[in-house]
Amino acid sequence: MALPQYKIIYENLKNQIIGDIYQEGDLLPSENELSRLHDSTRTTVRQALGDLQKEGYIEKHRGKGSIVTSQKSTLGLLSFRGFSEVVGQTEHIMNTEMLQKPRLQKWPDPFFYSLDPLEQNAGCIFLKRLRKADDDSVMLESTYIPNLRLTRFTSKPLINNSLFRSLHILHQIDVVNLDQEVRAIRCDKEIARKLKLKEGDPILHIYRKYGTNREGFYIYSELHCNTEKYAMGSFFK
Amino acid sequence: MALPQYKIIYENLKNQIIGDIYQEGDLLPSENELSRLHDSTRTTVRQALGDLQKEGYIEKHRGKGSIVTSQKSTLGLLSFRGFSEVVGQTEHIMNTEMLQKPRLQKWPDPFFYSLDPLEQNAGCIFLKRLRKADDDSVMLESTYIPNLRLTRFTSKPLINNSLFRSLHILHQIDVVNLDQEVRAIRCDKEIARKLKLKEGDPILHIYRKYGTNREGFYIYSELHCNTEKYAMGSFFK
C-alpha cells in the first residue's frame, strides 16, 4: 500500500501549491534540488513534475525552471479531477447539496453506456448531488457505481463529502481517466426547477465514464450544467 | 530540427494504429521488444507509449502489455488534437469548408481572451471554417492567430487543408496544450443558417486558447457546435 516516491513528491508539491505556500508565478525548486530534498533521482522528480504540468499546476521553462500557474476563474469541471479538487483551485465558493444519498438499486434501462454482464448483475449504487458556486446552482450530477466489492459503502456518510475521497480511503480506488460526451440541450421542467432556469433554456448535458486503477471498474455520471453565469473549463496537455 | 527518438517512436506507432496496421484489441510489441527494434532503451520507449496512452490510443496492462483501444463513435473534438487528427480516429466522414480564407486584420474589440501588447499590436490572421461529419454541419470555427513572425502565411494555401500541419511545417510551431471554456447557448439567426438549425436551438459555445512550443505564442478559437446528432467527446488521462 506504500505510495511510490514520485506520487509522494507530487502530492507534496500539489498541497503546497493549493495551500498557497507556493503562489502563482513562484519558481519551484529545481529538479536537481528536489532530488536532493527528497533523497531521490531526477527521473523520479521529473515524473512528479510531469503530472503537475499535465494537470495545469505548473509550467516548465527550459533554462529557467518550473513556475506555478494562475488559478482559473472558470470552473475546471470538464477535467477529471473531482469536484472537491476544483474547489481548492478556484476563487468561487463551491458547495454541494446531496439530493439522493448513496443507495443500492438496479441500473436504469436503457443506460447511457453499455455495461458488461458483471456490472449489470451487480446492480449499482446511485447518488444525486447539486453543485453550487457562490450560491448559484450550476450542476446537477447523477452518479452510478457498480456494486462490486464495495462492502458497506452505502451505510457510511461520504468522507469530506467527497465521493472520490471515500472510494480512495475505503477501497483504494483512484480515478485515472475520463471519457466524456458533451451536448447542448434544452432543459426540461424538472431540471429547470433544480438549476433555477426556465424550461427550454440551453444547458450542457454530459455523459461520463471514469476509469479507475481497478481493472474493469468504472464509474458513470450524467451531468446537467447551467452555464449562464459560469463556463465549464478544461485544460489539456 | 531532428526529432527526439521518443517522438519518432511515438509517430511510428501512432501511424500504424491510425493506418490499421495495429487494430483495436491488438497487443503492441512489448517495451523491451520496442527498445530492441528502435535500438533504444526502455525509458525512451516508455516516453513514447506514455504519450500514446495519454491520448487514448492504447491502454497498458501490467503483466500483459499495451493494447490498442477502440475508435470512438463520438467526435473527439473537445481534445486539443486538431480536427485533422480526429478525422483519422473516427468512422465518420469528415470534411471542412473554408468560409473565410486566412487574412490579416485587426483583433476584434473586445476579444474573448486578454491579449498582451505584443499580440495586440501585431494584428491577427483570421480564418473561418465549417466542419462537417457525414455531410452534416457540426461545427463553425473562427480562428485568430497573432501575426508574429509568420511571414507570408496568408499568401499560401493550407497544407492538407490543415492549419496545425501548416504551422508545423512552415514555422515549426506545434500545439502543446489547450485551455477552453464551454457554454450552452441559444444560436442566433446567422449561426442557425450555417449549422442548419432553427434560431434559438441550443448549441455549444466554446472559447479556446491553444498553447504552443513557441514561448508566448498562442492561437485563439471560437467554436459553435451543433450536437443534435453528434456529441463532442474528450478523453483525459
Place this chain on the structure above:
DNA sequence: GAGTGGTCTAGACCACCTG
C-alpha cells in the same frame, strides 16, 4: 518461471536562459 509493465538509480550530453 518467463515475460510484462511500474518504479527507480546514477549517471551523461544537450539547448537554453541568466548574470
Place this chain on the structure above:
DNA sequence: AGGTGGTCTAGACCACTCG
C-alpha cells in the same frame, strides 16, 4: 560560466499475468 529543463543510457528490482 553556471544552472535549468529535455533527452537518453544501461542497468536494477518489483508486482502482476499467463501458460
